[in-house]
Amino acid sequence: MARLDITETRITTDGFAASYVHTQVCNGVIIATQSGDRRIDHAARGALEDLYPDRGNTMFNVDPLGKVGGSTDWTTQQVPAACFPQHPGRAKPCSAASSEQSQPEPPMSYRITGLSHALFAPLFGKSDAELAMLGVERVIADAPSCYPDRITMRDADAGETLLLLNHQHQPANSPYQSSHAIYVIEGATDTYDAVDEIPPVMAHRLLSLRGFNTADKIEDGRVVPGAEADATIRDMLRNNKIRYIHAHNAGHGCYSGLITRA
Incomplete structure (x- = not known):
């Protein structure tokens, strides 16, 4: 094979086209x-x-x-x-x-909030008869871990007073508009609000997580033990179509809390 002399004088022929194509x-x-x-x-x-x-x-x-x-x-x-x-x-x-x-994707951060006590303050202190006329019942917790409060997002202690009432947790004008029975501790004032934490009221229950889109329609739904909810929530919120998540107790179906991106 002949060896080419790369020191040869540069070609000046008009038909020769050199380029950087093969860099x-x-x-x-x-x-x-x-x-x-x-x-x-x-x-x-x-x-x-x-x-x-x-x-x-x-x-x-x-x-x-x-x-x-x-x-x-x-x-x-x-x-x-x-x-x-x-x-x-x-x-x-x-x-x-x-x-x-090579760095892992940062985890999706989320916020869980309870219901505002202001929604129920007008009911606090009313007589049983007045509450009955409004379809509300006053109950006394007779055991721990059985009466989940939706304001503080903890289980009422035995002996605490709660109100059992119907609450419209999904007021959107969509086919998914919904209400259901919930408990609130009578006189509660501290609304739960925390980032990247599963509240006590959810941690030991089986949860139904319902992810809603901007049209307030369910985009995704999961059933998961509360102890495993953290990873599931983060995974659901990676879906950009999901705007917020409603958490419910999977057994009785009652609303538990609102989950949004932090």
Whole structure:
């Protein structure tokens, strides 16, 4: 096989077209061909150095190949990780890009809130007869972990007084408009509001999580033990179509709390 002399004078034939089409990005180096115009080659080298600041830059005179009708191609064993632009015209070093890509996606943060005590304050202190006329019952908790309060989002202690009433937890003008019976501790004032925490009232119950979209229609629904709800909530909220989640007790179906992105 004849050996080409790469020191040969640059070709000036009008029909010869040199380019940077076969520029090869390798680990640690950029291999490119020269165009034949020193000014343009200098600009091209500078552009490659800006794009790949962590790599060396080698440009070859391949005119002899073009003279005999040939071209260049490259084969490498290692392929560098993709580089993503920091701003137009410049890329991050691949080592930095690879490091960032390997980092896990941050978990979706969420907020759980109870019902405002202001919704029920007018009922507090009314007589049993007055409450009965409104369809509300006063009850005394006779055992722990049996009477879930929807304001403080804890179970009432034995002996505490609660009101059992019908509450419209989904007032939206959609087919999913809904209300159901709930308990609230009479006189409760501290509305539960916490980020990335499962409240006590949910933690030991089987939950039905209903994810609603912007049209207030159910986009996704899951049934999950309260102890496993954290991961399920985060997973549901990764769906951009879900705007908020209503948590219900899966057994009795009563509303438990509102879940939104934090």
